[in-house]
Amino acid sequence: MDTSTKAESGAKPYWNPYLAGVLLGLTLLATFVIAGQGLGATALPKRLLALIGLGVAPEWTASNPSLQGYVAGGVNPLRNWLVVEVVGVFLGGFIGAVSAGRFRSTVEKGPRIGVRGRLAYAFAGGVIMGFAAALARGCTSGQALSGGATLATGSWLFMLMVFAGGYSVAYFVRRQWT
């Protein structure tokens, strides 16, 4: 893998952020209109965990506060709109990156940190986010974006706290990025 930190040459520029926002918003609106719910991302890891739990420890899974909702009624936890949607997100991201000339096997990082250090941070951050999204019943997509658009109270509290959490810790991890 290549660890270049230089901006990709030859890649198409990113969209204007406001236009990207409009497209994202229209996609979200279409999701409300068509599917009757918002977009999400952490449904996939949660439901995958529920499926594994069913195989390994069915009683524990069926009574677990965080997982029981996904296995009730004997349905396959992966047979779900949000799970299929995440597959679509992956495909859309892939096509988007390839068609913009941005697909590259690499590690994104600043110049002052090694690949291992960066991957360690990425893993630790992932664990914290997995825990946090399970606790809050959603992540930046499911809570902040989708819940925010419906004006759900908890989603706005969540969103404000995401920014609060990020800004309060950013100084201590700046070595990764700048």
Add this chain to the structure above:
Amino acid sequence: MSAGIFPLVFSSDEVMLLTAIGLGFLFGFSLERGGFGNARKLAAQFYLYDMTVFKVMFTAILVAMVGLYTLQGLGLMDLSRLWINETFVWAQLVGGFLLGVGFIMSGLCPGTSVVSAASGRWDAVVTFVGIFVGTAVFAVVVDLFPSLNALYHGGSMGVSLLHEIFGVPPLVFALGVLVMAGAGFVGAEKVERIFAAKYRAVELTPPSRPRVKYTLVGTFAVVALLGLGIRPGTPGLPPVQVASIAPLSLAEAIIGKRPGMMILDLRADAADADKRIPGSYPASTPEEAKGLLAVAPTGGSVVLVDEEGAMREIPADWRRDVRYEWLQDGFLGWEVRVLTPALPGDTQEDREWAARQGQISAYFSGAAVQAVDVAAPPPMAGAGGEKPKKKGGC
């Protein structure tokens, strides 16, 4: 609101799941092209030299929010069929803060880690594996520690919407968010310029032309304002016609067992059956009223009883295929005109009327109150029959 063609209803789960691929694709594609597949660009939000996250996210929220509530205002969107995140104040405050901490450590959030992994970034693959591990850790520890389980359920408010808390129509609230976001966008551009000079921006976003920004915010504002002109609820439909009914007419209708009639007692203390019009149903809360309305016969009449007959407005989300009648002077009118016997007048006509009123009064004041269909005085026809049983002093 009972009507609304959205969200759509699908013939089968398979068709429904197919839409997930398409909408997910659009989501992933927009995120990638907006720059959300790059951890450095996302992390820059927290060092203030590239505010793309803020700009994209809030623009998206504004578009979807104004669109959603405009559709609702037009009567096209049935919010009761839309899945909306439930509020758990403490779980979401703590979870949000932790997610922000994880976000700046990995540089990605769960959704963008999928997009970033799809564009070949190994840090994103590792982040996604971490998210799975974190999800499992939560499932294990929430089972072990009752205190964490309490936090997980902490501050439960069910489906709670901000504009309802503030008591304003959704599009008024949306307009407020719009104004704040507009100011936020202007501020973000300024902050970006200051900090981009301090750090060397790793990957510059094409500068956003102010005209684009102002046009967008202006367009949303116009849409929201137009939406406000629409009556929230069931706009476009004429207001529900309400007739009024005199207490004695209602009494006659009850005695004559007028078909298709339902009497709803909207008073706060309607639960007490002894203090209610016989045959009426207590409906102190809007939910109770709507539940009872649901079983009223189509085309029938619904008589509404309040304290003094002051209210005349039918909520916009009530059924429109029944006839509404307000009881004149409400329950007070019932007490004065029906339960209290009238004084006989001088003329023959007056005396006949008083006799009939006395019959009715006796009927509703007496033991027959509990069972309407027992010993009902005969219908008005001859104004005779039973001897009026005078009660009370007048």
